[in-house]
Amino acid sequence: xxxxRQDKATREWIVMATERAKRPHxxxxxxxxxxxxxxxxxxxxxxxxxxxxxxxxxxxxxGGQPNGPGWWIRVVPNKYPALVPEGSLExxxxxGFFRKMDGVGRHEVVIESPRHDLCIPLMDDWQVxxxxxxxxxxxxxxxxxxxxxxxxxxKNYGLGAGTSVQHPHSQIIATSVLPLNIRNxxxxxxxxxxxxxxxxxxxxxxxELQIGKRIVEETDAFVVYHPxxxxxxxxxxxxxxxxxxxxALITPxxxxxxxxxxxxAWAKLHRALNDPDLNYVIHTARxxxxxxxxxxxxxxxIPRLTTPAGFELGSGIFxxxxxxxxxxxxxxxxxx
Amino acid sequence: xxxxRQDKATREWIVMATERAKRPHxxxxxxxxxxxxxxxxxxxxxxxxxxxxxxxxxxxxxGGQPNGPGWWIRVVPNKYPALVPEGSLExxxxxGFFRKMDGVGRHEVVIESPRHDLCIPLMDDWQVxxxxxxxxxxxxxxxxxxxxxxxxxxKNYGLGAGTSVQHPHSQIIATSVLPLNIRNxxxxxxxxxxxxxxxxxxxxxxxELQIGKRIVEETDAFVVYHPxxxxxxxxxxxxxxxxxxxxALITPxxxxxxxxxxxxAWAKLHRALNDPDLNYVIHTARxxxxxxxxxxxxxxxIPRLTTPAGFELGSGIFxxxxxxxxxxxxxxxxxx
Numbered sequence: 276x277x278x279x280r281q282d283k284a285t286r287e288w289i290v291m292a293t294e295r296a297k298r299p300h301x302x303x304x305x306x307x308x309x310x311x312x313x314x315x316x317x318x319x320x321x322x323x324x325x326x327x328x329x330x331x332x333x334x335x336x337x338g339g340q341p342n343g344p345g346w347w348i349r350v351v352p353n354k355y356p357a358l359v360p361e362g363s364l365e366x367x368x369x370x371g372f373f374r375k376m377d378g379v380g381r382h383e384v385v386i387e388s389p390r391h392d393l394c395i396p397l398m399d400d401w402q403v404x405x406x407x408x409x410x411x412x413x414x415x416x417x418x419x420x421x422x423x424x425x426x427x428x429x430k431n432y433g434l435g436a437g438t439s440v441q442h443p444h445s446q447i448i449a450t451s452v453l454p455l456n457i458r459n460x461x462x463x464x465x466x467x468x469x470x471x472x473x474x475x476x477x478x479x480x481x482x483e484l485q486i487g488k489r490i491v492e493e494t495d496a497f498v499v500y501h502p503x504x505x506x507x508x509x510x511x512x513x514x515x516x517x518x519x520x521x522x523a524l525i526t527p528x529x530x531x532x533x534x535x536x537x538x539x540a541w542a543k544l545h546r547a548l549n550d551p552d553l554n555y556v557i558h559t560a561r562x563x564x565x566x567x568x569x570x571x572x573x574x575x576x577i578p579r580l581t582t583p584a585g586f587e588l589g590s591g592i593f594x595x596x597x598x599x600x601x602x603x604x605x606x607x608x609x610x611x
Numbered sequence: 612x613x614x615x616r617q618d619k620a621t622r623e624w625i626v627m628a629t630e631r632a633k634r635p636h637x638x639x640x641x642x643x644x645x646x647x648x649x650x651x652x653x654x655x656x657x658x659x660x661x662x663x664x665x666x667x668x669x670x671x672x673x674g675g676q677p678n679g680p681g682w683w684i685r686v687v688p689n690k691y692p693a694l695v696p697e698g699s700l701e702x703x704x705x706x707g708f709f710r711k712m713d714g715v716g717r718h719e720v721v722i723e724s725p726r727h728d729l730c731i732p733l734m735d736d737w738q739v740x741x742x743x744x745x746x747x748x749x750x751x752x753x754x755x756x757x758x759x760x761x762x763x764x765x766k767n768y769g770l771g772a773g774t775s776v777q778h779p780h781s782q783i784i785a786t787s788v789l790p791l792n793i794r795n796x797x798x799x800x801x802x803x804x805x806x807x808x809x810x811x812x813x814x815x816x817x818x819e820l821q822i823g824k825r826i827v828e829e830t831d832a833f834v835v836y837h838p839x840x841x842x843x844x845x846x847x848x849x850x851x852x853x854x855x856x857x858x859a860l861i862t863p864x865x866x867x868x869x870x871x872x873x874x875x876a877w878a879k880l881h882r883a884l885n886d887p888d889l890n891y892v893i894h895t896a897r898x899x900x901x902x903x904x905x906x907x908x909x910x911x912x913i914p915r916l917t918t919p920a921g922f923e924l925g926s927g928i929f930x931x932x933x934x935x936x937x938x939x940x941x942x943x944x945x946x947x
């Protein structure tokens with residue numbers, strides 16, 4: 276019997292299609308990473324090619340000149356930005372009827388390593404820490420701009436996850452509108468807090484810890500788990516145990532632990548599923564004040580193992596063909 | 612300068628990323644249809660193999676026995692259904708905290724032709740009419756069941772659109788929950804009607820007709836256009852000129868015209884983009900009464916030319932890399 280499960284945090288329903296469910300090992304990727312075409316073009320993110328990107332907005336380097344080699348992390352504006360810092364926030368009418376506005380925002384790329392051929396599961400821990408610290412630094416810089424409603428830090432890894440660039444990188448986009456589903460997420464979390472006096476993410480985390488079967492890993496500061504109402508096979512959440520709405524309030528010590536946890540969580544997926552394409556996104560309040568009592572920052576990893584199709588596009592309901600209580604132990608079993 | 616455009620019907624914002632925009636002809640698909648593996652297994656949808664599917668719930672045939680050959684349209688329950696007709700609507704608690712319910716609904720497959728190697732742009736007009744008539748028949752049957760909140764008719768065409776089955780088919784799913792984004796669509800349409808006393812879809816259609824530059828085709832009963840706030844390159848809407856909330860009220864004559872329009876609209880995409888993978892979905896009220904004044908049924912075609920990535924997953928905002936006022940004339944130019 277298939278099952279409908281409700282996401283406590285958004286009140287969205289997800290279909291757990293057990294009739295068409297696969298076993299966890301069936302999701303192993305068959306093809307190799309070589310599917311990303313080597314075009315022969317120089318990589319704009321490799322050291323020595325710094326002039327191929329717009330000038331950097333941040334970099335971690337010892338010695339050397341800005342926009343030259345010597346860095347281990349480099350943040351640059353996206354050369355083909357989805358949103359740009361210029362323009363007006365004024366709502367304009369197109370032909371008197373349709374509503375539009377300038378695409379105001381920021382679109383940055385975090386170049387995560389000088390090495391072209393790494394990904395987070397294969398990096399040294401300190402390098403992953405530096406990536407997260409760069410996220411924090413840019414987040415703090417961007418959220419100072421009062422025009423921005425949302426700062427979203429995310430990664431596209433692999434062709435199936437929307438990128439053809441192999442050099443390890445992630446992206447940060449700041450937007451001047453607050454999208455409906457973020458608004459809904461904040462609203463539902465506030466509603467839950469209003470009703471129960473507690474944070475829904477804390478409650479979910481504690482419940483998952485008590486149940487245990489969907490936990491992939493627990494450390495003293497973070498929990499890695501496959502949520503009850505997962506939207507996709509092997510959807511993985513990393514949630515800090517300490518209640519905190521805003522990612523940027525992370526301390527250097529927590530950041531170190533977060534880096535270790537992120538690397539380990541991705542490494543489990545990497546090994547168990549044969550290096551799957553994936554996206555990850557950090558969900559966070561914008562400041563220390565927003566949603567302080569009811570929101571809770573977290574990172575979501577979505578391996579791209581199935582293709583959302585007409586039903587998802589039309590209804591917004593996701594069909595998940597794997598049960599999180601089966602995938603989580605499968606990853607646990609893949610522990611080294 | 613990139614631009615944010617608001618969907619009048621849902622108030623969602625879409626990013627028109629002109630800085631990364633491609634020319635319409637850049638979206639032409641490079642690979643061929645042969646990417647769907649021929650496994651050597653017999654096709655369950657071909658005549659003679661009727662026993663490989665669950666027993667049919669509807670079929671159009673002249674002579675012959677049910678579940679035998681002789682049909683030109685056959686509707687069967689999905690062998691691996693996402694939702695099933697048995698079960699209870701009761702909300703249950705999982706481990707006392709999480710909410711779930713039985714996956715109550717229906718999941719049917721419309722086998723669109725006895726021929727294995729056709730798609731709608733290559734079918735005879737009468738065959739397309741029969742497909743649409745089968746949608747209507749099954750919709751009417753399913754919406755009689757008071758447990759169902761949503762009946763959605765859709766097609767997945769090609770691997771990139773979520774199907775590996777080549778035999779022409781579409782799907783109908785009835786759900787026992789009303790998803791958030793459908794609720795929002797209905798709510799925003801009602802809100803617009805409340806404010807203006809008119810249907811937002813009628814208003815958008817009239818505005819697009821007056822502007823003209825995003826129109827792909829206009830007939831006496833239907834308009835094909837690329838909407839102002841398209842979420843994806845070459846997103847195509849087919850909207851009936853007559854205000855009608857519910858698809859099932861279509862007359863045989865309108866159905867004939869709709870079939871002709873759907874075939875012609877897809878044929879333009881097929882020619883201009885080299886047979887792209889695509890999904891289509893029929894959006895409709897559930898009955899003659901629901902949303903009678905403010906909703907307006909329509910069909911949306913989404914060619915799968917780009918991959919929604921981390922930003923879309925995290926924010927719900929779509930980034931579109933093609934302007935509808937450029938893609939619509941490009942298709943018009945592809946007219947035979």
